[in-house]
Amino acid sequence: MLLGYLRQLAEADLEAPVAECVISVPCYFTQAQRQAYLDAAAVAGLRPLRLMHDLAATALGYGLYRSDLGGPGGPTYVAFVDVGHSDTQVAVVAFDVPGMKVLSHGFDADLGGRDFDEVLFEHFADEFKDKYKIDVTGNVKASMRLRAACEKAKKVLSANAEAVVNIECLMEEKDVRGMIRREEFEKLCAGLLERVVEPCKKAMVDSRIEFDRLHSVELVGSGSRVPAIARVLAGFFRREPSRTLNASECVARGCALQCAMLSPTFRVREYEVQDANPASIGFCTIEGPISTLSSKPLFQRGHPLPSVKVATLHKNSTFKLDAFYVDENELPPGTSTEVGSFQIGPFQAHTEKSKVKLRIRLNLHGLISVESAALVDDDQSNANSADSMEVDSNGEMGDTSRSGKLIQRQDLPIIESIYGAMSKQELLEAQEQETQLAYQDKLMERTKDRKNALESYVYDTRNKLSERYRSFATDSEREEISFNLQQTEDWLYEEGDDETEAVYTSKLEELKRLVDPIENRCRDEEVRAQAMRELMKCIADHRMAAKSLSNPEQDAVESECTKAEQWLREMSQLQETLPKNVDPVICSHEIKKKEQELNMLCRNIVRHRGSPARGEDHMHTADRD
Secondary structure (H helix, E strand, O other), rough: HHHHHHHHHHHHEEEOOOEEEEEEEEEOHHHHHHHHHHHHHHOOOEEEEEEEEEHHHHHHHHOOOOOOOOOOOOOOEEEEEEOOOEEEEEEEEEEEEOOOEEEEEEEEEEHHHHHHHHHHHHHHHHHHHHHOOOOOHOOOOHHHHHHHHHHHHHHOOOOOOOEEEEEEEEEEEEEEEEEEEEHHHHOOOHHHHHHHHHHHHHHHHHHHHOOHHHHEEEOHHHHHHOHHHHHHHHHHHOOOOOOOOOOOOHHHHHHHHHHHHOOOOOOOOOOOOEOOOOEEEEEEEEEEEEEOOOOOEEHHHOOOOOOEEEEEEOOEEEEEEEEEOOOOOOOOOOOOEEHHHHEEEEEEEOOOOEEEEEEEEEEOOOOEEEEHHHHHEEEEEOOOOHHHHHHHOOOEEEEOOOOOOOEEEOOEEEEEOOOOOHHHHHHHHHHHHHHHHHHHHHHHHHHHHHHHHHHHHHHHHHHHHHHHOHHHHHHHHHHHHHHHHHHHHHHHHHOOOOOOHHHHHHHHHHHHHHHHHHHHHHHHHHHHHHHHHHHHHHHHHHHHHHOOOOHHHHHHHHHHHHHHHHHHHHHHHHHOOOOOOOOOOOOOOOOOOHHHHHHHHHHHHHHHHOOOHHHHHHHHHHHOO
């Protein structure tokens, strides 16, 4: 629903359909969480071009428009620290002329601005318990109000030496007041401030960059405004953090730039964006783990994103390949290390020398997949013949082996089972449910609009009936309309409080049928006088233009003008004899129609004259069409 609502906002602003997007995710998200984002986007009708790490997006927005980064002297290294509402992330990025490369990630998934708010909450909860004898923690509503006040106090402390918390009727009808100084707040947060440094240490160690090689430290995130955080980071990085980026919008800006770079709709200058794998991913079969020649996982922490590995296994029958996170310490506490499993087959090799070649991809989203699997049978055949040929499983001729070996290649099916991923059927059901919920939301919105329109119409009509419409309605009409307005108002606040859109629409139409005749009289009265003046001016213009015509034509124009003038005079006199609260005998639209008829008749007269050029010029000055 959230992504669907964001899509609606984007489409309303762009006035065009939106499907392609780039979504930011924390670097510590596992495969299951990333897959859940992709599933949610598919349900919302979006097509993510990339799941991008928050600080990779921040770095892209930082480096794309800077021409002073990198060059002959080598890359420029920048550390980015994002202290958000619920987590803290750190990344060290190398910028060079062709683009940027994320060297390392660090994070604390449970440290953010809300933890500093919680410190203030616990402090004032204890203070109010001693001072006012109330336990705020046992009351949900009081806790919410105190937390909101503590968040405000934290913002005040970012620019002031002290902050006051003052809440009326917090609990048991007691007004509370408390004060805290910045020094005291920082002492209470000492443990949190120590934790801020830990992901920075991890990122710097993994990047293998010395502190003196850092160009700058960019501090972003809504929680970074606490002065003590900047001071602690300055002590660790041995330099003052910079705040050249918009702390709240830098991630969204980077995602927008990446989306433009990946989309064929926009043209953006070439700029390479290479992210890093935040956690090592390994594979194993029933026999044991699969590793590189140096006994390391296939995709180590810090490995470039995206990337592809080719693994060769000696298998001669169906087997299962399991993917997992190698080190649970590289993940948030309590996170499952399971990624998924891939069944290769079914197949049965004909020789014991058969091998299975796997093409394994770590894609732009940070997701692992086995792209292809192929069975390769390698038999010694016709070794002395230089003209032997390799035939694949499809019977097509391939390359000839120099050693005279006949190599047979057979593509194998892959059955993928990703931990936490939705099946195709579940995805279809979710999309259908999303459509139904969106329809219900629209229906509720339309129903609310109809109800508000009916309520507004009741109040607006009642005011107009006693003022603007008063002289245009008879006593009986006013009484009937007033009675119906009152009945509708009572109905709205009683049994009509929760009705359907059709019922509200029907009620509104019933009232309009009573009020429309009066409204039409009032509206026509206002425009009728102007229409009369325009017709009289039209008559005068035609008479003036007719002076240049011959006598027969002049007489014909004068005759038509006289008829129109006489008609208008008679109808005006008749209208003046009638009260305003009855339907008019002449309406403004009839007067405008008469003006159009006069223009047409006079134009036809001019068209039949001997020398049309001069006369038509005069006529066109009078023709209001």
